[in-house]
Structures are given as C-alpha cells and as structure tokens.
Amino acid sequence: MEIKKQAALTATIVNGLLTGLKFALYCLSGSLVVLVEAWHSFSDIATSALLFLAFLRGAPRTGPDAAPAIAMRGIPPLPRSLPSDGDTHPSRRGGAEVLVSLAIGVLLLCVSTGLIYRALSGPPIAIRRPIQTGLIFLLFAIGSSFLSRFETRVGMKHGSIGLIADGHHSKADMVASLLAGVSLILYGFGIDIDRWAALAISALVLSLSVEVLVNAALILLRKESPPVFAFRSSTFIARLCDPETVAAAFSSLDKALGGRVSRSVMCRRALRQAPRALLVLALAAWLSTCLYTVAPPERAIRTRCGKAAGEAGPGLHLKRPWPFDRVIRQDVAGVRRLPIGNLSDAHSSALLWTKTHGTEEPFLSGDNTYVFPYLLVHYRIGDASRFSFAARDPESLLDDLAHRRLTLYIATRPFYQLAASDRARICTALASGLQEDLDTLGTGIEVLEVNIRDIHPPVPISGAFEETIAALQTKQQLINEAHAYRNQALPESRGQSSRTVESARADAAGKIERARGDAARFVMRATAHARDPEVSSARIYMDAMQAALLRPRKIVFDPGAGCPSVFMGPGAGPGDWFREADSQ
C-alpha cells in the first residue's frame, strides 16, 4: 500500500511544481494557452492532493482506496476486469473531502468560464518567447505521458482504481500540453492559434470542473455504494487519442453498412486516387491566385514580394501566383465623411441650440466663449498607393489635422462671426487648409468639401444668446418706430408749411388786387370830381352823412336854446331829445 501513497504524493508534488512553473511561464510569455494550462494543473493538484489524503485516511483499513478519490474521479468503466477496491460508504467517511471537492469544482467552473470568455472576446495578445515556452510544454507532454504510464501500471499492479483513473487523467494532460506546445511553436512561425488552443483546453478544464461537481453531488445525494461515476472527460479524451478507436469506428461503420464500403471497387479506387485528386485541386487553387478582379469603385495596387508593382482599375487582371504577387484594394470612388465636433454623429431631431446634438466637443472662440461646431468633412481616396503606404492610419491623421485647423480658425474669431457671417468661409478655409496639410504629408486623401451643420453656444446658456438676439430685434424695432414717426411728421409739417405759404401768397395777391381796385376807383372818382369839385364834394358828403346818420342814435341840439343836460337829466333819456328834435 505504501507505493500507492507514494504515487499519490508524487503526483501531488509534481502537479504543484507544474502549476507554479506554468504560472511563471505565463508571466514570461503572456500566452493565453499557458495560463489555461496553469489552471488545468491547479485542478490536478487539488485532485491528486485529495487522493493522497484519502490514502492517508484509508491506511488503517485493508485494501480499499478512499472513497473521496473515487468521488473525485469516478470509477473508470474501462478496466472492468480489475479487482474492485471494495470501497464503501463514501459519505460516512469522506464528508469533508466531498465538500472540499465541491468547492474546488465551483472554483474551476468560474475560472474556466472566465478563460473561455477571455479566449473568445479578449484582445489579441503578443506572445513573448513562444518557441522556448512551446518546447517546455512538449517536455511537459512527455512527462505527463510517463506519469500516466507509471500511475496506470502501479494502479493495475495494486488494484487501485483511483490511481488508474489518475493515469487516464494524466493522459488527457499530455494531450493538453501537446496542444499548448504545438500552438506556441506555431505562433513562433507566425501562425496564431493561441486563442483556439486556449479555448479547447479551457473547455477541458470546464469539463473537469463539471465532472468534479457532478460526481461529488452524486456521492452526497446517493449515500450508498457503489458510487456512481457518470462523467469522465479524461477517459473520453484518452480513448479518443487511441488509434484503435478510429479503426474501431471505421469497422463499426463498415459493419453498419453491411461491409459494402470496404468491399466496393469504387471506394477502393476513390481511396487510391484521393491523394492525386487532392494534389490537383490544390494546384488548381494555387493557380487561381493568378487571377484577380477589381470592383467598380475600387483601385487595386499589385505588390510583388511587398514592392508596389503597378495599379489596376476595375476588371479582371492577371498577376503572379500567391505568395509572390498580392493585391491591395482601395475604394477610391466612395465619398467618405468625417464628423468633427460631434463624436456620435447620430441625430434624428432638429439641430436646435437648446438641445445637445450628441456627444459634442467644445472649442474656444476668439472672444473667449465655448463654441460647439459640428462639421462634416467629405473626402475620398485620391491616390490609392499613397493612401496605402504614406501613413499608417490616414483617416485618423485627417481627423487630427481637421481638428487642429478648426481649433486654430475658431481661436481667432468671435462667436457671432463664426455662427453667422463666417459659416461659408469656415468651410472653404478648412477645406483648402486641410488639403494643403494632407498634400504635405502625402496621404493621398482628397478633400471634396467641408460642410457645416451647426455652430452653437453651450446649451445651458443658449437662452442668454437668444435673449441677445431678441434684444437685437428690439433695437431694430425701436429704430423702426422712430423712423415711422419721422416718416409721418416730416410730410405733415411740409404740408402745413406749404399751406401757410400759399395762404400768405393768397393774402398778398388779394391785397394787391384790392389795392389796384381801390386805386382804379379812386382815379376814376377823382377824375369825375375834378369836373366840378364843389358839387361832387357836397354830394359825396351828403351821401356819406345820410348813410352815416342812419344807424347811430343822434342828439341834435340848437346852440341857441342853450346847452341841454345831455347825460345828467334823470328820466330825461336821450330819446326824449331825439323826439324833441323830431318834433321840431
């Protein structure tokens, strides 16, 4: 029994060393497959250690292997002929081990799913020293192979099913190490299957974890012997790697088809001709690389051993076969667009100052305000070979240059100029400046135009900007009202003044005419008067007196009768006098 303990202990120590070594190798190489292998070895330590502990506990009893070890691995169904360990009541004896194995199962489950996720979605990893690491893994594979044989032999000899199972497990380890080693060495030669190898081994670790969990759970649930061994991935892999399996599969297929496959002439001939046919097909495929087509919007650059050796437009063209001539295609007709100032370039609503347009980048204007411009640069590839060989990422370069030009432009202009009067000028200045920069760098990009979508102030203070514009409107309104007043008052006053002048003219003319009339009448009267001045004077006088005396009240008195008290006499009104005069 000692040798069983020793074997288990050796396996534990070897696995522990291996785990440490593999983690160290991961630190050195950075390969995902190495990391996965390290975790795989870690899972092995756990199982080997548990096996060893089980042996220690089981030592006083005669013969049997510890149940937990069987719980960990399950009893392999293959060596049916082997003498049974006669293990009993695992739950009674190995409760703690079962719990520990459950915990390890859960840990491995988490780690393996994490590794699978990483292998599927992680960024590409550059591996350092792939060949050296790969060679070390090949050595591991050889070691695992020896370990497997050793464990199996000891297990057979001493009738330990646990050890035999561990041997099978080591065989699976050998396969994994081999895979890791091969993938690393291939990486050294430029073929990167690191991710896929890591995925495969992660799947193996996952299957181990599930195996541990299922078996431990079954032992917990079914408390009686014989323990159930539902799931063994290592055995399955070990079997799959056996050449006999393939032969057996073929013969069973043949048998299922009634032996027709192996007997038919066609099949035999096909099998004989297969290598030649494959060769011809491969040759044809290789020769087909002499032809290449270019789609209508594209332009192709043919390179011979990396050196540019001519361009070609749309159509079918000839070249030397791969790997001598290769073709780089660039879409030269398509107009591409680059948004500046708006990182998302996703908008479905109106571009309003009161709403952000997406993820925007602020710029600073010359009058010290935040400006949010949103421009689109339309460009296309003008020179395909320059575009391919002058800059590593010409489009990112274009983005940088456009941002720089815009920053410089905006920094020297006030906001309102940018937002209103300069909109067209920004586009032309940016387009020409950008083209100049791109030509200096020889990027082969042709800027078609720069379109301005919007330039707006920060959204929180757009209200203040609109207020200012409203004030501008108010200003104009006040001025317009004043003009309206002026437009009314001036004509009115002009009308009034011409009325005054015209009436003065009328008056003057009237005066003159009247004066003329007066003068004419006077001259005529004077002429008449001159004929007999006495008589005419008297007549005129009398006529005048008559007319004059008609209207006023009159008091006529006789100087000889003394002076009457004209005003003093009470009761004696002037009428009396008048009557008196009348009576006289």
Next chain:
Amino acid sequence: MRIGRIFAAAALTAAGALYLTAYTVREGEYVIITRFGKPVRIIEDAAPYPRFKLPGFIDRVNRIDKRVIAFRTIPIQLLLGDKNPIIVGCCVAWRVADPLRFFQSLATPENAGQKLSDMVSSQLGNVLGGYTLDNVINTDAKAVKLREMERRITARCAEKARPEYGIEIVGIGFRRVTYPSIVADAVYNRMRSEREKEARKYRAEGAEQAARIEAQTDREVSEIAAQAYREAETIMGEGDRESMRIHTEAYGRNRDFFEFLKSIETCEKALAEKSTLILSTDSEPFRYLRSRKQTP
C-alpha cells in the same frame, strides 16, 4: 511510386525550408534582421524579389512601420503664463527615420507613442507657461501665437526624438483647446453676463437711435414751420408793399380828394350802430333846417 514519394518529400522539405528562410520587405516598412536578438541587417526599401535569411528561430524578421503614424496625447490640464487653466490635447504625426535606433530604443509604435506622449506633454507645459490666454484665443489674429507654440514644441521634441529614438517628428498640433470643467460654470456665468450686457447695449442703442431720429424729426418739423412762416411773412410784406405802392401812386395824384374821401369814409365807419351822435343844428346836414326856420 517511390519516385513520387521521394519527389513529394523533397518538395515538402523545400517548401518548409523556403518558408523558414525566405522573407519579403513590403512597401512602407523597414525590416531589421536579428540573429539571436542582435541586429545584423537593415533593409530600408521594398524590392520585387524575396530575400533570404537563416531559418526562423536563428534569424528573425522585425518589421518596423515606415509610414507616418498619427497619435493623440491624452488631453492635459495646465496653467498658462497668466495663471489661466487650460486643457490641451495634441496630435503628433511622426515616422521612423532611423530604424536601428528605433528598434533598439522603443521597438514598437505603442512604446513610441507613450514615450512621445510624455515628451510632448512636458514640452507643452514648458512652452505654454510662456504665453497668456490672449496668445491662445483672441479676435485679433496677430496676437494668437498657437502656430508659434506648435513650432517650438515640435522643435524641442524633434531635437530629442531623432538622436535618442530615431524618430522624425513630422508635426505636432493642437487638436483641441478648452477650459477644464471646473471653470466651465464660471465661464458659463461670464458668458451669460456678457450676453446680458450685450442685450442691454442693444436695447439702449435702439432707444438712443430712436430718440435721435425723433429729435431730428422734431427739429426738422419746426424748421420747416419756421421757414414757412418766414416765407409767408415775406410774401405778405411784398404784397403789402405792392398794395401800398399802388395806393400811394393813385392817391398821390389828388391828395386833397383822397383825404376828403378818407375822412368821410372814416366817419362813415366810425359811426357804428351803438354810438350816440350829438349834433348841433349848426352842423352841416342841419344847416338848412335852421335857415328855413329863420327865413320864413
């Protein structure tokens, strides 16, 4: 059959040997061949034929990008000479000029990016410390020294990058310049107050111009009225003068008769309805009345 197998084996061996030893230099890259890590050959130009080296693990092909590479520094906050905080993000365009030096010092564009980023950031601080905000943003284009700053940073970085890392700096530019978010609120408030100032100015200007227009209108109106008055008075005066001349001319011919007529006319007009006339019987109209009394 045997010849075929031998041929196949030979072909496979040849292909394997070719795969391990042949390499090409592509357009837009330098290739450095290292033997156990030691650079032994540098190929700067692509050629239309394959080249050969010792197999894979002995001689290694190291490809170095020859093209212009653009990268952006992370935006950093720094103080200008006048204590104004500002955030500057730069873009750097560079290419490998000395492949061996580059390979020995940095080896990958990623390393170069980090190194250049550090370099540009430190030079940015040094250079921008000598300028004020007015040199960064200004409506007077002559005062803005952004290009000068770019040139100085480029020159200083190029000075180091070429001999130390074999990198030629094609250009360094300011990708974006902005204020830190801490001062954004203050800037917003300032902008808002500026807008209010502007708005008030506009309104006041409107009122001012309106008042000016109205006052001018009023002045013009009164001027027009005065002018009209002057004109009217002149016209009236002329009319008066003319009528007086006519009168004088006419009346001057027979002055006595005029006076006689005028006095009579005056009498006639003076004796209005409400006046009371006290007459002596000696007066002219009644003279005959009396004489008839005396002379019967």
